[in-house]
Amino acid sequence: MNATTSGAAGAPAAADGGSGPRTPDRARAAAAAVVDPELRVVTIDELGILRDVAILDERAVVTITPTYTGCPAMDVIRADIRAALAAAGWPDAEVRTVYSPAWSTDWISPAGRTKLAAAGISPPAPVRAGPVPLTLLRTRCPRCGSADTEQLSRFGSTACKSLWRCRACREPFDHLKAL
Amino acid sequence: MAQRLGEWAAAAPEMEEDIALANIALDQLGAARLLLSYAGEAEGAGRDEDALAFLRDDRQFRNCLLVELPNGDFGQTIAKLLFLSAYQLPLYTALAAGPDERLAAIAAKARKESAYHLDHGRMWTIRLGDGTAESHARMQAAVDAVWPYTAELFASDPAAPVDPAALRGAFDATVAEVLAEATLTRPADGWAPTGGRDGLHTEHLSFLLAEMQVVHRAHPGARW
Numbered sequence: 250m251n252a253t254t255s256g257a258a259g260a261p262a263a264a265d266g267g268s269g270p271r272t273p274d275r276a277r278a279a280a281a282a283v284v285d286p287e288l289r290v291v292t293i294d295e296l297g298i299l300r301d302v303a304i305l306d307e308r309a310v311v312t313i314t315p316t317y318t319g320c321p322a323m324d325v326i327r328a329d330i331r332a333a334l335a336a337a338g339w340p341d342a343e344v345r346t347v348y349s350p351a352w353s354t355d356w357i358s359p360a361g362r363t364k365l366a367a368a369g370i371s372p373p374a375p376v377r378a379g380p381v382p383l384t385l386l387r388t389r390c391p392r393c394g395s396a397d398t399e400q401l402s403r404f405g406s407t408a409c410k411s412l413w414r415c416r417a418c419r420e421p422f423d424h425l426k427a428l
Numbered sequence: 429m430a431q432r433l434g435e436w437a438a439a440a441p442e443m444e445e446d447i448a449l450a451n452i453a454l455d456q457l458g459a460a461r462l463l464l465s466y467a468g469e470a471e472g473a474g475r476d477e478d479a480l481a482f483l484r485d486d487r488q489f490r491n492c493l494l495v496e497l498p499n500g501d502f503g504q505t506i507a508k509l510l511f512l513s514a515y516q517l518p519l520y521t522a523l524a525a526g527p528d529e530r531l532a533a534i535a536a537k538a539r540k541e542s543a544y545h546l547d548h549g550r551m552w553t554i555r556l557g558d559g560t561a562e563s564h565a566r567m568q569a570a571v572d573a574v575w576p577y578t579a580e581l582f583a584s585d586p587a588a589p590v591d592p593a594a595l596r597g598a599f600d601a602t603v604a605e606v607l608a609e610a611t612l613t614r615p616a617d618g619w620a621p622t623g624g625r626d627g628l629h630t631e632h633l634s635f636l637l638a639e640m641q642v643v644h645r646a647h648p649g650a651r652w
Contacts (some may be wrong), residue, residue, distance in 0.1 A: 318537050319458025348462070349533030351540060402444035403548060404451040412444065428540055 271338045276309045277302040279337035286325040287407045290368040297356025309339035314352050317408040354428050366391045373427035388424050390415035429495040430457035431640050441502055455541040462534045482644035486634045493624040494577040496633040503570035510549030515581045517542040518598035522590040550606045557610025572615050579620035
């Protein structure tokens with residue numbers, strides 16, 4: 250619980266170092282570009298974890314929300330955000346964590362879903378699917394696209410995933426659980 | 429509950445179950461951290477989540493007895509999971525609609541996770557209860573062993589944000605449905621141990637805390 254980390258590996262260096270104008274847009278872009286440490290193909294913005302970036306009294310304040318309450322990646326994400334903002338000219342950024350409204354997989358952006366699928370992680374079905382019954386939205390294999398899939402385990406390598414297998418191409422794959 | 433479920437890591441009947449129980453433990457730990465942090469702030473005595481988790485002695489813990497019971501066999505762990513999540517789901521649902529915004533936010537988050545835990549407990553209870561003669565007998569024995577500890581969950585406390593007594597109906601309905609599908613019998617109410625919320629625990633809690641707290645106490649203020 251006291252974990253501290255120097256792991257800023259997920260924080261991209263700002264393209265122009267710390268020398269550009271300190272605009273709110275630039276702070277927002279720096280935070281949005283931070284990569285999720287466990288789903289390394291998507292950014293925290295694409296995942297819907299990033300809720301807000303504000304400038305209060307010359308200081309960047311970034312608000313995030315966890316996917317799951319016990320998500321162990323949160324400490325790394327906070328450190329990465331601070332490192333990314335420092336690189337963009339906002340040293341000493343504050344990261345606030347909010348829990349309401351609770352994160353939903355519906356917040357994952359279309360770009361995020363495409364990237365997850367390309368990395369072999371099948372994206373979640375919409376939680377609020379409207380008129381289409383959820384049972385019709387079969388989990389598709391991210392490799393061959395077949396809907397002939399089966400769940401191997403309701404839990405996976407991280408809190409947000411379950412483990413599946415494609416009966417068509419026989420490959421196992423991760424599926425981001427709809428929440 | 430997180431500490432107990434963590435004991436299954438690398439010891440569950442199959443690898444998928446190792447991962448499942450560890451994931452549920454992580455959710456329970458996450459909710460516990462948020463609630464302890466809030467409790468520490470509300471108390472205003474400068475205690476944080478670590479102080480409350482690692483520096484209190486057994487008599488100062490206010491948890492229900494059910495969560496401190498030893499894991500027993502896999503069926504008994506599943507019975508505990510089923511009963512606890514069937515209680516936590518309506519509890520968090522009610523807290524999420526309550527006037528305390530901070531508590532409501534935590535509960536809204538934990539509620540989604542509880543629903544998933546309940547699904548897991550339900551699935552295994554049905555699979556074991558409606559399985560072989562051996563699995564049926566052991567699941568029934570597990571339900572019988574844990575059942576007395578469910579009464580304490582619903583002891584009325586008008587001072588609580590949600591009176592636990594009001595959650596009994598939802599719990600009974602869920603449990604009745606699951607046990608029926610699992611071809612198991614709901615045990616008769618009888619002996620109903622209590623006292624956990626007053627700090628009067630089974631001896632199991634002391635051993636659990638000794639293991640959970642030893643590193644923190646041996647290395648005060650350590651960081652990693």
